[in-house]
Amino acid sequence: MAHQRQTRRRVLRGITATGLTLGMIGTGSAQSxxxxxxxxxxxxxxxxxxxxxxxxxxxxxxxxxxxxxxxxxxxxxxxxxxxxxxNFEVEHDGPISEVEPQTTDDAEFTEKQWDKEITDTFEAHDYATGEGTRIVIADTGVDGTHPDLEANFNEELSVSFVDGGEKDEHIGDSGDHGTHVAGTAAATGAEGITGTAPDAELVSVRVLGPDSSSFADILAAADYTAEIGADVANYSLGAGPFPPEANSDGTRVAVQKVMQDVARRGTVSTVSAGNAETDLQRGGLFYLPGTVQGVMTVSASGPGDNLSFYSNYGTSEIEVGAPGGGRGTLEETVTPDDLVFSTEPDGTYGWKAGTSMAAPQVAGLVGLVRELEPDAHANQVENAIAHGAELVPGRSSPEFGAGRINALNTVSNL
Structure with a gap:
């Protein structure tokens, strides 16, 4: 597979480092x-x-x-x-940093993909490309007409969950977050960039944006991912961190039951660890829908294989780390070069940083594993990715769990 492409002049979106949090508010209707x-x-x-x-x-x-x-x-x-x-409503955090839009003339965009280089992803494509697998992006929606996404995009299965878990039609990307996440996981490389699983099918399940963005929508979407037989669903979103007493209403238990059921039915769930710079093990803190049994919670690393300055962490709370952009401090971070470069709506490309960018790296890697081992259970897929990770011994690093992912190690060990 050719990893370097040239493309016509394109406007590149500005740098943003975004995360998602859930705010606890009521959702009353006109009917009280x-x-x-x-x-x-x-x-x-x-x-x-x-x-x-x-x-x-x-x-x-x-x-x-x-x-x-x-x-x-x-x-x-x-x-x-x-x-x-x-029910919760979901809200976006503001960007950590941003710059004016930039342009490029016939750039070799693969050279911007340090995230794929550091994880040996391009070399892994000699073994697998995600062919025959299905990746769900549960996010703001996906612009499936992007030239680096359209060949993989399944519009028929793409939906929105709105109004407390009701299923509605696909409307594209209500922002730009979901399209960026989708490219990281499974861009084809047709014009600009190559995702971790460039031959995987992409399905958009919008749970963030206008008339959506609630806790119930996310749980309903999780059930849908298993219903359609997705190999993996990515959730670059989250709530918390919460203190342990916040679980008195059973919120964490409900999430765990749903996610464990989804895993039992064969769908792996990759979830961003959150951008609050917080030790999730301290004092029994928890973050949802991550840090529950049945999901892979992913922290963010940078070009120097450091824990990114914004990333949550915690022994026994993080399964693996993956490139999300940024270095150990904001001051050390060089923009745009240290951020993750990916697809954005209307055929454009842009840089973002966050654990939101780390989780889809792992979702794409699930696609590679499932191509080679289609009958592997969710926990077997997770173990394969953990065994292929590097930088740390064992599986209990507070920063990266089993380590920062390495796609080549993972697929060559199968």
Missing amino acids: SSTYVVTGGGRTRLENAGATIRRELANGSVFIVSAEDGAADDLRSVSGVSGVTE
């Missing part, structure tokens, strides 16, 4: 009802208590329901209910 995520209880009991079941998840152990505003305590009193969480 709210959406809740309920763990346990059972369909009949919840309906008898006045709730309307909107979606059933994890073999009936988690429900997305509508009920009157302020009904959380009533729902908690239902026999068998172990947790009730009022």
